[in-house]
Amino acid sequence: MPELPEVETTRRGLAPHVEGHIVTAATLRRPDLRWPIAEEIQRVLPGQRIDAVRRRAKYLLLDTQAGSALLHLGMSGSLRVVPADTLVRAHDHVDLVLDTGRLLRFNDPRRFGCLLWQPPGEVHELLAGLGPEPLSDEFDGDYLYRLSRGRSAPVKTFLMDQRVVVGVGNIYVAEALFEAGVSPLRAAGKVSRERYVALAEAICRILGHAITRGGTTLRDFISPDGSPGYFEQELSAYGRGGEPCPRCGRPLRQAAIGQRTTVWCGHCQR
DNA sequence: CAAGCGTCCTGGTGGC
């Protein structure tokens, strides 16, 4: 599923095939994903040149002079650049036809994704309240420490709040908490400055590493899917409930925190 | 303002 590293990988894979090229047409095979697809995708985008492909949080923006297509991959979405005669498969919801003779094809089985429009000079309201990028200078342990004071929600929930920091999903938060030795249940406001420093470092390191690994799938980005999933073997906590803790060997605990399955070591994480 | 929870959707899994 596309987490921040996959979205960044998608952006990097897309950019060389898309930037500087003109969208000649848009084919919509269904009117809505999570929300109705913005009408500008068919009315305004065709004829425009894509100047840049940007990422904000898990959103991608295709910038043109007339505005930006704003898309989110949800949990099952993918974007591929394919030859124009490529067979349409299930859940290929949108094609942007490029002047290169290829298509930018959006596939999303579960339709948690979206394809919206951001007029020039505006910031879409979905992006307006987002917290800092985890790999930017704005994000560090001090920032987390300051923002968390007085918060009673579990630190896991706090870190997954996109207003606090973007791009930290259920998988990476589990890994970061494990690496930093912090219990996901601890109230955010009761976590010390030192431990937030460790958490921020863990988040940066894990996301950065995952992006590096995502880079390996860049090469065959255009070819049919089948990317191996770089992370599964490397995960310490996520998806390993009941298995021995990689550090102390005691069984990892699993429970729901904030409606989300959470795995952690009751011994190593305090 | 903060926190908690329902909701959207579909493929994959595990149980019977």
Added chain:
DNA sequence: TGCCACCAGGACGCTT
């Protein structure tokens, strides 16, 4: 073997 209930996931938006 077939069927079905259930779960996973991000994030909005409503309620408390």
